[in-house]
């Protein structure tokens with residue numbers, strides 16, 4: 130494969146993975162029309178630790194599985210479309226929906242009044258009880274709502290469980306991370322209990338012998354599909370499809386398969402409830418996959434090799450993002466440095482202001498402003514462009530300072546020599562000063578590329594599934610943080626070491642006039 | 649020699665801030681094809697006069713014409729093109745350390761937008777003429793002082809300037825290297841380049857027997873081929 134073909138393949142892969150298709154915004158005629166026309170229903174979900182909702186199959190992480198995956202497939206089929214999942218952070222799903230990154234959000238979104246201001250909600254498709262899990266055999270474990278007062282209890286942020294706990298006076302610990310981390314903290318004694326939805330407790334607490342789930346429910350929450358405001362036709366179509374799936378018994382079969390059929394949902398769907406059936410194949414598969422940690426041999430020979438495709442794609446995205454952002458940072462940084470050193474006073478102040486503003490604020494804030502803030506001004510960037518711009522501009526400030534140091538290291542006399550040779554100031558900068566300044570600037574630039582490579586993990590915020598996000602998704606679904614951590618570290622080194630080596634080569638090449646003089 | 653004047657000064661004064669005049673009431677002319685020594689004790693104003701000619705400093709008063717143009721009226725953006733018609737050599741060579749010998753010599757041509765092939769050809773010719781064709785790929789810091797000054801002369805001459813200004817070009821060189829460099833400058837003059845060399849090395853004035861302009865405290869105290877006359881008398 131030539132380099133060019135490789136690049137094209139890489140770009141194509143990234144385009145499929147990252148780019149939100151053009152026209153994700155409400156089309157004329159509404160999203161329903163758009164879904165029907167392109168025969169594709171894009172649904173947003175967070176695959177991070179989301180069993181049994183949406184998660185990577187721990188046995189083969191190339192497959193997205195979960196009862197909501199099957200639900201989305203069934204809904205899409207009824208709309209005459211194919212379902213396509215779009216990854217987004219769970220606590221940002223409604224923002225991403227409003228932005229137009231996908232048609233619907235379908236990921237355990239709780240029915241709550243305050244959500245109706247930002248989206249439309251379908252009829253509920255599932256009712257979950259809030260279940261309290263504690264350490265087995267812990268004599269001081271809180272087993273009632275009264276007992277959680279003053280105790281540390283973990284849950285997901287923005288959930289009904291969180292509100293219940295706060296009302297009960299618990300010290301609430303919320304996690305942006307995956308569910309498995311919430312239960313790991315309980316097992317490790319960092320919290321005293323966890324209150325979460327029935328399916329989560331079933332899939333994460335019940336598989337750990339050290340944990341037990343207290344009988345009885347502490348509240349009920351319902352899940353619905355979220356649709357953009359103004360998309361009533363799509364909401365109605367989804368309501369109709371859900372009703373149809375309930376009427377034909379497909380929903381019940383689906384929940385049974387996943388082992389999450391319960392009295393609340395039966396009541397919701399107007400069906401009689403009998404206790405859990407003996408066999409829930411999907412649940413059994415999950416328990417088999419995560420209940421017993423796989424042997425090292427199995428991990429090395431079977432599980433890790435299966436992550437190759439996912440990691441390779443993520444590494445391609447990470448590398449492309451790093452290189453293109455660095456190119457932007459270098460270009461903008463050079464302009465800022467030149468403006469700061471050679472510009473007239475107002476230009477200089479503007480450059481200094483821009484540099485300080487960018488350097489003085491967290492990259493995360495800048496990314497949120499670019500991705501979620503700019504659309505308020507009518508500027509909607511696609512995720513890759515937003516990530517590229519955020520990273521590139523952020524590092525432009527660092528590069529500007531770096532180049533300034535380089536420019537200041539060149540003796541003033543050099544510029545004078547250049548001008549006596551008949552070079553204009555711009556030519557002197559380009560032909561004489563810049564080449565020498567670069568020698569000073571290259572070592573810190575090498576460091577910056579590596580730092581940028583690592584900071585690129587922040588773009589998972591804008592729905593780009595790069596290396597770190599891929600790792601945390603996989604670690605959560607495969608319940609293997611240490612081993613996969615080493616795997617992802619290897620991937621980062623694979624990308625970073627050649628970059629660092631390139632930097633050293635450049636340093637050596639730029640320094641050759643000094644070495645030869647010494648020789 | 650009824651020649652056209654390349655440089656003309658009429659009552660030129662140059663006063664640096666907070667100093668006595670570096671040039672006072674200087675009136676002189678350098679004609680096309682001439683070879684002129686500028687001499688005088690340290691601080692006499694030799695370097696100042698050269699700087700005025702290639703527009704590195706403005707005159708405080710008086711009129712200065714270079715190639716017939718009043719430099720006081722030249723726009724800043726027209727200064728670089730004017731300078732490309734003037735080659736300059738300094739006592740301390742002022743080579744660019746990050747560029748090889750050939751790359752140093754190529755600068756004035758690259759700035760003019762010459763095609764790389766033509767640049768390479770001209771550079772090779774000039775380097776051969778100063779006897780440095782074997783050092784083309786070396787960096788300046790690895791060369792001896794005499795070699796560095798020959799590079800500087802090559803760089804000043806590569807663009808075929810009408811005027812060559814040299815400020816103490818041999819100040820850092822031993823007598824043998826001095827002769828090498830001065831012979832190069834003389835050869836350029838023989839090919840038609842007008843030359844002004846500032847020096848306080850009297851042996852040069854005697855050896856080369858050219859017109860000598862003597863400055864003292866910024867004033868022209870004598871102008872003429874005094875040494876030649878003395879030598880001939």
Ligand SMILES: Nc1ncnc2c1ncn2[C@@H]1O[C@H](COP(=O)(O)OP(=O)(O)OP(=O)(O)O)[C@@H](O)[C@H]1O
Pocket residue numbers: 664665667669670688689690691692693694695696697848
């Ligand atoms: N940039 C400057 N700022 C202030 N004064 C200066 C400057 N350059 C030269 N002078 C002063 O102008 C006078 C003439 O200096 P100039 O360099 O022209 O003398 P010179 O004849 O070249 O001497 P030398 O033989 O030592 O090189 C001196 O008194 C010097 O101190």
Ligand SMILES: [Mg+2]
Pocket residue numbers: 694695696815
């Ligand atoms: Mg001087």
